[in-house]
Amino acid sequence: MATNTSRREFLSAGLMLPVAGAASKINFLDSPDKLTPPQPRTPKLTYRTLGNTGLKVTSVGFGCMITSDPSVIERAADIGINYFDTARGYQHGNNERMVGAALGARRKNLILSTKSPTDNKAGLLKDLDTSLAELKTDYVDIWYLHAKDTPVAIHDDMIEAQHIAKQQGKIRFAGMSTHALPKMTEWTIDKKAFDVVLTVYNFTMDQKMDEVIAAVAKTGTGVVAMKIMAGGAHAHRPGEPIDPRTQREGAMLAALKWVLKRPNIGTTIPSMTDMDQLDENLRAMSETLTPSDEKILAAHLEQIKPLYCRFCGECDGACAKGLQVADTLRILTYADGYGQFALARERFNELPSHHATVRCGDCTECTVKCLHGVRVAERIARAQELFV
Numbered sequence: 001m002a003t004n005t006s007r008r009e010f011l012s013a014g015l016m017l018p019v020a021g022a023a024s025k026i027n028f029l030d031s032p033d034k035l036t037p038p039q040p041r042t043p044k045l046t047y048r049t050l051g052n053t054g055l056k057v058t059s060v061g062f063g064c065m066i067t068s069d070p071s072v073i074e075r076a077a078d079i080g081i082n083y084f085d086t087a088r089g090y091q092h093g094n095n096e097r098m099v100g101a102a103l104g105a106r107r108k109n110l111i112l113s114t115k116s117p118t119d120n121k122a123g124l125l126k127d128l129d130t131s132l133a134e135l136k137t138d139y140v141d142i143w144y145l146h147a148k149d150t151p152v153a154i155h156d157d158m159i160e161a162q163h164i165a166k167q168q169g170k171i172r173f174a175g176m177s178t179h180a181l182p183k184m185t186e187w188t189i190d191k192k193a194f195d196v197v198l199t200v201y202n203f204t205m206d207q208k209m210d211e212v213i214a215a216v217a218k219t220g221t222g223v224v225a226m227k228i229m230a231g232g233a234h235a236h237r238p239g240e241p242i243d244p245r246t247q248r249e250g251a252m253l254a255a256l257k258w259v260l261k262r263p264n265i266g267t268t269i270p271s272m273t274d275m276d277q278l279d280e281n282l283r284a285m286s287e288t289l290t291p292s293d294e295k296i297l298a299a300h301l302e303q304i305k306p307l308y309c310r311f312c313g314e315c316d317g318a319c320a321k322g323l324q325v326a327d328t329l330r331i332l333t334y335a336d337g338y339g340q341f342a343l344a345r346e347r348f349n350e351l352p353s354h355h356a357t358v359r360c361g362d363c364t365e366c367t368v369k370c371l372h373g374v375r376v377a378e379r380i381a382r383a384q385e386l387f388v
Helices: 002-016 070-079 090-109 121-135 156-167 181-191 207-218 251-261 275-283 291-304 325-336 341-349 376-387
Strands: 047-049 056-058 083-085 111-116 140-145 171-178 196-200 222-226
Touching: 070 083, 070 090, 070 275, 090 111, 090 121, 111 121, 111 171, 121 140, 121 156, 140 156, 140 196, 156 171, 171 181, 171 222, 181 196, 181 207, 207 222, 251 275, 251 291, 325 341, 325 376, 341 376
Parallel strands: 083 111, 111 140, 140 171, 171 196, 196 222
Antiparallel strands: 047 056
16 A cells, blocks of 8 residues: 555646746836847857767757756757767657657758667667657667677677668668666777767766776777766656655756866766756856866765775676666666656566565565665665556
């Protein structure tokens, strides 16, 4: 009964959002001699070259995964953001369709990437054809093998699929996305298969991550950063179903500025769902990381320490019951941090079935000891409470 109540409360909170614009409005036409409408500020755009691809990308790109309002994408493209990222599986395939419609004729001047999680050549090439049809384009600039966290997850026929797609002119560059770059670095450098790597990277990570990114970048491979906000999102509307501990005033802008300051990052793909988030992310390209920003991030890191998985990989295989701890914590972030319950539940249901039946409370002691202070048993129990 507690499980159903928790899930119901989570969802019902999302139905209590205030109506946008319900507050009183100023009619600028009523008193033209006294009031003038605010003038939009032209954002400063900065560009970087993405490895050896030669692609000139805005340092802030657009992660479309949780975007449902196409007007946000349209405005970003009109302003000048030129890198847009989606994937075959986002929103059950609807995300690609929406992105393609939103970009429309603008697409020819933009850099577009998509991904496929499929693990065989025939399936990958089929996914690519579907992606091109949904995106209304003849090619994508970067096509990623999606969410590959161990070398054994990538077979030679998958790389061959990318070669075939290049030869057919359906992709310009081959990529790989990963949540575990330290595990993939040596193999990636030796394999020389990818033009671009998309990786988790944010202010919670230690020097080891800087070192592996530098090693990959040294080969001429472009590096794109995701999960920049470390499990949080920009300020949510009152009543939106998130964990308030994932929020801190100014932390998301500071987190983006932190990544932009780091070397070897070609571009970033923060998620954006509304115009306010777009405007704030645009600011990151023209503002420097200040001591005040660093203090905000330090305080925020202390606050999210019990909640946020830093993708260090140290807990892999540590759960006595075989639960995929890092994946489960990442999925929980979609709900508690982004307010995306449906996405989180969908991803949770893709985990092996025992994730729905094994209960952390059945163990006398948790065998997973997080080096960074995440309360693993509590977080896993929270995921099961919401999604099972």
